[in-house]
Structures are given as C-alpha cells and as structure tokens.
Amino acid sequence: MRDILLVGNPNCGKTTLFNLLTGKREYTGNRAGVTVESVSAKYKKDKTVTVTDLPGTYSVRGYSPDEKVVTEYLSDFGGVIVNVVDGTNLTRNLALTRELVALGKPIVVAVNFSDEMERLGIALTEKALSDVIGVPVVKISARKKVGTDRLVKTALSLYGKSTAGKINIDVKAAEELLSKIKAQSKKGKTNFSDRADKVLMNAYIGIPLFIATVFAIYVITERVGGFFGGKIGELFAFIEKAVYGAFKVKTGAERVFGDLICSAVIKGVGSVVSFLPQITILFILLTLMEESGYSSRAAYIADGFMAKIGLNGKSLVSFGVSCGCAVSGIMATRTIENDDGRKATVFLSPFMPCSAKTAVFAWFTGTVFNGNALVFTSIYFLSAVSVAVFGKVLNKLKKNKDAGGIIMELPPLRLPSFRSVINSAREKTVEFMLKAGSLIFLVSVCVWLLSNFGVKGYTTEITDTFLYYLGSAVKYIFLPLGFGSWQASVAAISGLFARESIIETLVMLSAESSPIFRSYYSAYAFLVFITLAPPCISALAVAKRELADGKSFFKMLVFQFSAAYVSAFTVNAVGYLAEKNFALLLSLTSLVFGVIISVKTLKRTRCKDCGACGVKKCGKREKANTTI
Amino acid sequence: MKVTDLKEGDTAVITDIRKLVELNGVKNRIKTIGIAEGVTFTVIGYSPLKSAVALRFDGFSVAISVAIAEKIGVEYA
DSSP: OEEEEEEESTTSSHHHHHHHHHOOOOOOOSSTTSOOSOEEEEETTEEEEEEEEOOOOSSSSOOSHHHHHHHHHHHTOOSEEEEEEETTSHHHHHHHHHHHHHTTSOEEEEEEOHHHHHHTTOOOOHHHHHHHHSSOEEEOBTTTTBSHHHHHHHHHHTTTOOOTTTOOOOHHHHHHHHHHHHHHOOSHHHHHHHHHHHHHTOTTTHHHHHHHHHHHHHHHIIIIIHHHHHHHHHHHHHHHHHHHHHHTTOOHHHHHHHHIIIIIIIIIIHHHHTTHHHHHHHHHHHHHHHHHTHHHHHHHHHHHHHHTTTOOTHHHHHHHHHTTOHHHHHHGGGGOOSHHHHHHHHHHGGGSOOHHHHHHHHHHHHHTSTTOHHHHHHHHHHHHHHHHHHHHHHHHHOSOOOOOOOEEEEOOOOOOOHHHHHHHHHHHHHHHHHHIIIIIHHHHHHHHHHHHEETTEEOSOGGGBHHHHHHHHHHHHHGGGTOOSHHHHHHHHHHHHOTTHHHHHHHHHHTTSSOSOSSHHHHHHHHHHHHHSOOOHHHHHHHHHHHOSHHHHHHHHHHHHHHHHHHHHHHHHHHHHHHHOHHHHHHHHHHHHHHHHHHHHHHHHSOOOOOTTSSTTOOOOOTTSOOO | OBGGGOOTTOEEEEEEOGGGGGSTTHHHHHHHTTOOTTOEEEEEEEOGGGOEEEEEOSSOEEEEEHHHHTTOEEEEO
8 A cells, every 4th residue: 555645835725636636526625724634545546656745835844733743644654745735826835845855755746726826827847846855746637637647657666765864855946937937927927916915904995895705605605506495395295195195095114104204204304304494595696705815804804803802813814614514614723833722712713504404494484483684693693792702702702811912824816716616516505415414314313213102102193202301301491591392392403413403303293282482572482592503413512522632612502502592582582572561671771881981980990000101000080181 | 024014015035034033934934934134025915904914926925913023123125
C-alpha cells in the first residue's frame, strides 16, 4: 500500500485534486476551513495507492485545530507528500513548501491553476522552479483535469526516497524567480475582486447587502421550494389514499400491516420528503455564497457584531453553515484559533435553524398557523436574537473574555463552479434524505408500534397504548411551557433523534384525539423549544468530539436545555398574559424595560476609576452628569 | 505609525511586528499567513463598528482585528 498526502495553503485546490484522483465528491468551497479533517480514499486508477486530503495550513506548525491535524499527520507520515500550491500566488504558497522540504520526506510540488497562470501571462516552467527549490515540480489544473496523471506518476517514482539533508533551497534564486513572475503577471484576475470589494466590504453598504442576501435566500427557498414541495405532498397523499383503499377491505394482521404502511411509512416519510425541494434550494444557495468567496466577506462585515458577544467574525461562518446542518457548522469551528471562542461557537451553532428545523417550521406554519408566514420569519429572527442574547450570557460567564482577534484570508471572488455547486448540493441533499429516510423510517415505525400496541396487545384505543403512558409520564416537564400534552411531549422526545421526526410524529398523533396545542402561543412555545433545545443525536456526537472533554459537553447540554426552557416559558407566559390580562402584561413589560434602562443609566454614570481626579474610585459621577 | 493610523486606500510598508508577541501566539500566525516586515500593502477598509481592517497584499487579501493591527508598525510607501 502506498500513501500520497495532499498538503497546501487553504484554497489552493487540494480537495478538487483529491476528488479528481479518487472519484469522490468531497465538498469544496472558496474559503479557508472547508476541509477540517483528513479524508482518505483509493486512487481510482490504482487501488494500491491511498490519497489523503488534509485541511489547508500556512505552516507545518499548526495553530487552529484543523491545522494541527496537518501537523499530527506529517509527524509520522511515511509516504509521498504532494505540496499543492496556487500558481497565481507563488510567493506566499512557497513559504510552506520550504518548511515541507525541510522535513526531508519525499515531496513533489504541484503548481495548480496552470490555466489561470496562462491567462495571466505567468510563464513559469517546471524546470525553472524545480532548479530553485530542488524538488520535482509538476504544473496541473485540477479544475480542467490537466497534468494530474503525470503528477501521481512523479509522486510514486519518489516513494521511499528520503531527501533529508540533501536539499537546500536557493533562497536568492527563488526570490529572483518570483520577482520575474510577479512582473509577468497581469492584474486582471484581482481587478474584479478589488472592485467588488469596494462595495461588498464597505462599512455602510456591506450590512444592508448582507441582510438583503440572507432575505433573498429565505424568500427563494420558501417560494420556489414551497411550490414544488406542495406538489410532492399531493403525490404522497394520492399514494396513501390508493394504498389505504387496497388494505381497507382486509382484516386481522393484513389490516394492521396496511395501517403500518399508510400511517407510519407513507404519511410519515412523505411529510419529510415533501420538504426536499426547499432543502435542496437552501443548500444550493448556501454553497453559492461559499463558492463565490462572499461568506468570508460576510464574516468580516459581521466581526464587530460578533465581538459584542465575545466572538469574532469566523463564528459567523459556522453559524451560516449550521443553517444547512448543525453537524457541518460545529465542525467548521475548527478554523477558530481561540479555544474559548471555538467552544462558545459550538455551544451556539445549534441555535441556528438547520434544514431539519426549517422543515418543522414550514410544517407548523402551514398546518398549525394556517399559512401565516410571520411565524416562519419570526422563528428565524428569534434564532439570530437567541445567538446574540445567549452569546452575551456565555461571554459574561467566561473567565477570559478575549475572543482572540480575527486573522482571516479573504479569497478572491470567483464565479462559482456550476458542477461544484450542484455536486455539493446533491451530496448534502442525498445525505439529508438518507438520514431522513432511515432515521425517520425507524422513528415512524417505533411511534406507530408504541401508538398501536399496549399491555393487552394491538389496540385502537389510544389511551391504552405504550405511547400514551410514555407521553403522560414525561408531559409534566413541559407543562410550564404550555405544551404539556402527551402528544407534544412524545414529539419533542422524538425530535432529539432527528428534528424532522417531529412532523411525522405529530401527523400520526394529530388524527387520534384531542388538540395537541391548546393555543397558538403554546404551539409557538413548542417551536421555540425545539429551535433552542440540544440538537439531534448526530450533531451531539460531533459536538462531543469537538469539545474534547466531557465536562464541556455536559455544560453545553445544560446551557442549551436551559436556554430552550427559559425561552419557551417566557413565550408561553407572555402569550398567556396577553390573552388573559393584557393590562398586567403591559405593566410588567414597562416595569422590566424601566429596570433595564435604570440599571444601564446608573452604570454609565458610575465612577469608572479613570484616575483623572487622582483618587482611586472616588465615586464622583462623570462630567456629563451630576457631580456629587 | 500603526496600521490603524492609516485610512482606506493608503499604501504602506510593514516596519515592525515585534509588539505582536504581546498577543499570545499571534506573531507566528501573522508571519505564516504572509504578513512580515518589508511587505507592502494597501488598506481596503474598516469593518462596521471598526473591529477589523482588511488589507490587500501582493496576491492576497487578509482581514485582521484592530487589536492586532494596532501592534503592527508601518510607514507610508
């Protein structure tokens, strides 16, 4: 077995090369931190060769967790290193090359983007660079599939040949060569990026543009995705009716089996599959944002606001990715160098509405709230506000309030590759469907079994079933939150496995008996609870791994459950007061705001111990206010 | 003069990054990303709330927090 390791700066095309060599479809994106852990696969033309893709790094001495993956891999790697460099930005990329060459392991340099180099007029020959750095060089274009076979052949020819102590990079010659290359290169490539940055990164235009982008993503997902989702829902309803008709005439075990197929499988799974168009469109739009390079600019724009809650702009990338799936969002925190900031981001990322939660919101909006779009919009807004509010709470609890300054490369703005966007969206959608298909099917069948069987066996009386007993026992936890019905309790528990299962659980149970939610505000409180509660099992597993120690993981669970409970309780209490005693609600709200404003005013006028008066903590008020 | 004394569009050369040692682990990180003494750059601009500054170097652009930018000594190019 022979091993090839792809190492290079972020954004130099390693993963594109990896996908090409192995036939895999790992996700690529135009930002640092897309690959956050090593990925290995067999070279498709020779199964005795294993290719490993590593996260991008600027140095063999890693700083962030994803870079440390590279350091650990290199320490005892016995194969051939393929150092992928961006041919249009050699000066910076070769800094890592020097460090890699110094390791003494077999290495070949792959100069990527040879097509762009040609367009920019950079006439670098492989021999010229190889003479200067002392190792083989192969020019490739991973995107255009050029030179990759020759690269692998060159790499394999070096197998087992150590270069320790044999190579000294001619630094002066390297600098002369790079100066010559710099003189050759046209400015064309960066011009579009530079011009666009004047708008995208402008302090005044950047924010409204970002908000408009997020709003556009939401509108397109809902309108276009919702239309096609409705059609799929109608198809499943038709299938269910046909199957039900076929089994209606049966008796005994056949009738029970028919009920299982209709209620558990078709209805349950169908209610999730009907959201497939919305999920796919959401993934496509998020990928477009990343592929174009805009997501890094969004993180830069948001940095100041993130700093208010003790984070930096890189956390926004995790939050944004979490809108697709919390698992990916949590893993994206590996690019955050500051330990406390990374942990806080892991704690807060699941608050974002992932694709599964989006499906639940959409179902509630249509079914429980009669299509009131304000519900859907408000929950998204609530997620963002929750991140801010609970982020501030976390920051106050932190011992070290320094979020660690942002140091982030801004990749050049690029037209997204159509194939890459479609591949990425397809992979994520298939992953979602497989997860939804398998987990939901499992939960559907379990809920059906529990809701149709009791101590005496198969029963049509819901109050005799195991599900009723389970829900009745657990409902007291949710009673203060306004949704203390046994059905809502069971749905909330099933949501721990996969949020999408909430839909099919409620669909199955809603036909059975009394209304699940006694009021609109209790239904909204339920939505709030499942938005902020600890995420699904998959995300929890990843969070546990990323947090490394069990204590932090336990703290995360307590933090998220508390946030969900307090928020849902508040929503239910406000709703209840508004319904029963609006005057009291107004009085309480005024009292709360009054207290907040008073406290803030007093804090502003308290002595800040600036020492200007020469007395420590003199207690004198600031100049702008009354002097004591 | 520090990076934070520059305005949008100003071009300068980095003269001193020694003060970055005051920020834990930042100096090496900055150097590996390609920011070192003698390197020329242009200020793209400051983020809203002025928490970060975006700088354009030869072939790449970087956003760094103002707390880090304040520790980098520069002079006009």
